[in-house]
Amino acid sequence: MLEFAPDLTVVGLVASDACAVIETLAGRLAARHCVSADYGAQTYARELEHPTGLPTRPYCIAFPHADAAGVTRSALAVAILSQPVTFQNMADPAEALPVEAVFLLANKRPEEQVSTLRRLAQLFGQPERLLALRAQSRPEAVTTWLKAELGLE
């Protein structure tokens, strides 16, 4: 089961760059003891080598994650940004994307999360669903909406 909760959700996050977004979300995961204290640093280091920005419509998203080593319990943390932040494109690292929502995944065993990952990919492929996500104004509302969307709990 993938853990997700209002304290793993930030709505209207003000962040200067990708590193700040990742550190904020990893900090939320660490506060719940889902990941080690250095998971943010690990994830950002991996992001520089293997970027996770995605050219979704109608706005771009990013899907950062690190190796399972720093993960105690599988969990998801989500930020909806107040202003776009640059992430590089996963398919083409030379391309910079203005990202407006970030899904930070801490995954202990990806094989066990396949159904959730596929529902996440379904969400990424539906512009009207991404608009509906961004229209949520409170962390509790984002959590309820996304849990239903991903079939969590």
Next chain:
Amino acid sequence: MGKLIIVACGAGINTSTIAEDCIRERLAKEGLGDVEVKRILMADIDKFVGRMNLIVSMMKIFRTFDVPIVQGMPFLIGTQQEKNALLDKIVGLIKA
């Protein structure tokens, strides 16, 4: 030996898991359960040259191989129609 589809991405964790699962599910429906699907790191791809029949890549590839290469990104961000079209293409190539 049966045919082999390689799913390659930069780090071999979450995105290739999604593509692998979509492809396996479709192959089973097509009665092609003997086709092996394996996710790997792009950096390891040379180990499979001569053994693989098709590459599904989650990244741009700047070199050529002696087998077809399909871009797998629609598995992650495509509409359901785009995902299905990509599966049609993969099934067509692996049956050929």
